[in-house]
Amino acid sequence: xxxxxxxxxxxxxxxxxxxxxxxxxxxxxxxxxxxxxxxxxxxxxxxxxxxxxxxxxxxxxxxxxxxxxxxxxxxxxxxxxxxxxxxxxxxxxxxxxxxxxxxxxxxxxxxxxxxxxxxxxxxxxxxxxxxxxxxxxxxxxxxxxxxxxxxxxxxxxxxxxxxxxxxxxxxx
Amino acid sequence: xxxxxxxxxxxxxxxxxxxxxxxxxxxxxxxxxxxxxxxxxxxxxxxxxxxxxxxxxxxxxxxxxxxxxxxxxxxxxxxxxxxxxxxxxxxxxxxxxxxxxxxxxxxxxxxxxxxxxxxxxxxxxxxxxxxxxxxxxxxxxxxxxxxxxxxxxxxxxxxxxxxxxxxxxxxxxxxxxxxxxxxxxxxxxxxxxxxxxxxxxxxxxxxxxxxxxxxxxxxxxxxxxxxxxxxxxxxxxxxxxxxxxxxxxxxxxxxxxxxxxxxxxxxxxxxxxxxxxxxxxxxxxxx
Numbered sequence: 001x002x003x004x005x006x007x008x009x010x011x012x013x014x015x016x017x018x019x020x021x022x023x024x025x026x027x028x029x030x031x032x033x034x035x036x037x038x039x040x041x042x043x044x045x046x047x048x049x050x051x052x053x054x055x056x057x058x059x060x061x062x063x064x065x066x067x068x069x070x071x072x073x074x075x076x077x078x079x080x081x082x083x084x085x086x087x088x089x090x091x092x093x094x095x096x097x098x099x100x101x102x103x104x105x106x107x108x109x110x111x112x113x114x115x116x117x118x119x120x121x122x123x124x125x126x127x128x129x130x131x132x133x134x135x136x137x138x139x140x141x142x143x144x145x146x147x148x149x150x151x152x153x154x155x156x157x158x159x160x161x162x163x164x165x166x167x168x169x170x171x172x
Numbered sequence: 173x174x175x176x177x178x179x180x181x182x183x184x185x186x187x188x189x190x191x192x193x194x195x196x197x198x199x200x201x202x203x204x205x206x207x208x209x210x211x212x213x214x215x216x217x218x219x220x221x222x223x224x225x226x227x228x229x230x231x232x233x234x235x236x237x238x239x240x241x242x243x244x245x246x247x248x249x250x251x252x253x254x255x256x257x258x259x260x261x262x263x264x265x266x267x268x269x270x271x272x273x274x275x276x277x278x279x280x281x282x283x284x285x286x287x288x289x290x291x292x293x294x295x296x297x298x299x300x301x302x303x304x305x306x307x308x309x310x311x312x313x314x315x316x317x318x319x320x321x322x323x324x325x326x327x328x329x330x331x332x333x334x335x336x337x338x339x340x341x342x343x344x345x346x347x348x349x350x351x352x353x354x355x356x357x358x359x360x361x362x363x364x365x366x367x368x369x370x371x372x373x374x375x376x377x378x379x380x381x382x383x384x385x386x387x388x389x390x391x392x393x394x395x396x397x398x399x400x401x402x403x404x405x406x407x408x409x410x411x412x413x414x415x416x417x418x419x420x421x422x423x424x425x426x427x428x429x430x431x432x433x434x435x436x437x438x439x440x441x442x443x444x445x446x447x448x449x450x451x452x453x454x455x456x457x458x459x
Contacts, residue, residue: 003180020180020222023213042173044210045361047276056250056279062209063280066180067202067226110276132274 005069009034010078018065025049027065028075036076036105040134047133050106051075055162057113059132074162076105079112081163087153088112088146088161097146099137107133111147115161120151175212182224186231186310189223189337194312196221201337203246203285206277231284231339234258241265243341245284253278261345263457264352264370268299271356273363284338287323290330290394292429293364297324297395299354300343301387302370308340309333317342324394350374350383351458355450357390357442359433365390366434367442369422371454373410381410386451391443392426400424401447410455412448419448 002017009032016031028034028051037060040048044062051060052074079086088108091097098104107130114121114129121129126147127140135143154161181196183189193199199221202208211217225231231246234255241261243252252258252269259266272278272286272295286296287307299305300320307318309332323331332338346352356368367390374383384405389395404418423440430436 001179019177021175021177021212023174023209026174042213044206044273044277047274050276057276058280059276062206064180064205064209066182067205067224113275129275132276 003066003069005066007065007068007071007073009073010075020064020066022065023061024051024063024065024068025060027068028060028073031065034075034077038102038105040102040106045134046103046106047110047130048103048106050109050133052109052113052162055113055116057110057132074109074112076108079108079163086112086150086163087157087159088115088150090153091146091149092143095142095145095149097138097143098135103133103135103137107135107143111143111150112161114147115151115154119155119161121147123148173213175209176215176218178212178219179221180224181221182227185228186337186339189225189228190310190312190335192221192223193335193337196223199223201225201288203282203288204248204280205285206273206281207285207289207291225337236261236345237342239345239347241343241345243283243343245287245338245340246282247284249273249278249281249283249286250275252283262299262303262343262352263346264299264302264354264372264454265296265305265343267352267354268295268368268370271295271354271358271365271368283341287341288330288332288338290324290328291364292327292393292395293359293366293368293390294395295354295356295365295368295389298365298368298370298387298389300324300341301395301397302352302354302372302385303343303387304385305344306342307338308342309336310339311336315339321397327393329394346372348374349376349458351454351456353450353453353457355446355453357446367391367439367446369443369446369450371447371450373405373451373454373458375410375455375458379409381406381408381455384451386422386447388422388443388447391423391428391439393429396426398422398424398447401451405451410451412452415451415455416448419444419451422447
């Protein structure tokens with residue numbers, strides 16, 4: 001039997017009837033068309049499906065959409081504010097934090113959570129905080145540099161790592 | 173990977189979960205789902221019903237209850253890892269929590285779910301055994317408390333009855349000259365414990381060990397206490413030589429796991445090395 005869920009994603013509330021076995025990452029990608037959240041390993045290992053669920057980084061391939069009923073979700077599409085890049089996005093741009101870019105959305109969301117918990121992280125703390133995200137291109141050093149860049153930028157402008165909730169619009 | 177179809181039920185209380193468990197056949201309890209959903213995606217299990225406990229906020233707490241640390245079954249690994257109370261009253265449990273998987277997994281996975289799943293390479297069971305922890309289960313017959321030494325009975329097997337819900341973890345608060353440690357050799361890809369050893373060591377004023385409790389995970393079909401090591405460590409001065417001699421018995425009598433990554437011989441060797449290190453680390457922390 002389908003279940004009715006309401007999920008707020010990047011400030012917009014969506015209501016859908018979903019099959020209980022629908023995984024959250026498929027809900028985001030196929031029901032909502034938000035394909036920035038990637039499916040990599042599909043086994044809770046690679047972290048490319050990482051999103052923020054009620055402010056916490058989670059792997060959306062290992063959650064059911066019904067578990068997210070009532071939740072507030074942030075995906076990579078919600079990081080920028082009116083075309084202005086989030087400091088973590090700017091960091092990846094400036095510090096060359098990606099090559100192929102497949103891991104990048106998950107990497108950035110995990111980094112946002114890391115910066116929310118540790119605004120001034122050390123190199124080791126960044127590597128520990130990104131332990132759940134695999135990158136097969138960069139060797140990680142430029143990703144660490146990107147997170148450092150974002151930490152400096154957030155501190156400089158007194159910004160919270162997790163962008164404040166977008167205006168919540170009720171979908172019909 | 174897509175799990176087989178199932179009916180979804182959301183419990184709003186433990187009593188509602190118990191009723192659903194009574195009424196539905198072939199039902200599984202869903203907590204964080206970080207063990208269950210991967211298995212369902214691989215179709216290793218295809219329950220007809222899932223009973224979601226995730227909304228029962230009353231099962232999510234960390235509190236001191238006299239001389240005991242009580243942790244609600246739905247408490248996440250991250251909540252335990254970041255709890256001052258858990259670190260000060262049961263450091264080995266908090267340390268085990270902090271070594272599970274990665275941060276995303278620790279944000280969702282729960283202590284009750286991990287205990288009930290009883291993966292032979294899970295981290296908590298070692299800490300629970302070393303801490304003399306207890307598991308509280310609720311059923312229509314009431315509540316009962318299961319000592320951890322009786323709880324983990326085999327591979328993915330526990331003493332829980334099919335109609336029981338694991339509701340709480342209880343661990344005695346540390347006291348006196350007691351030190352605790354959990355050390356782990358993680359599998360480089362999965363992060364699971366190839367070997368994980370928890371030690372809780374108490375010493376007297378002269379530095380001699382008066383009590384030793386050790387839990388080992390990843391090595392056998394279920395976590396176990398190497399009692400020969402505990403007996404030999406107790407009464408010793410905890411110098412490296414004495415501890416190494418005792419730790420040589422860490423895998424005695426155990427049917428040691430073997431896989432592509434670690435042969436039984438290598439795993440038994442790691443068990444001895446990590447037992448020595450964990451006992452020495454706990455002794456040092458105990459002052």
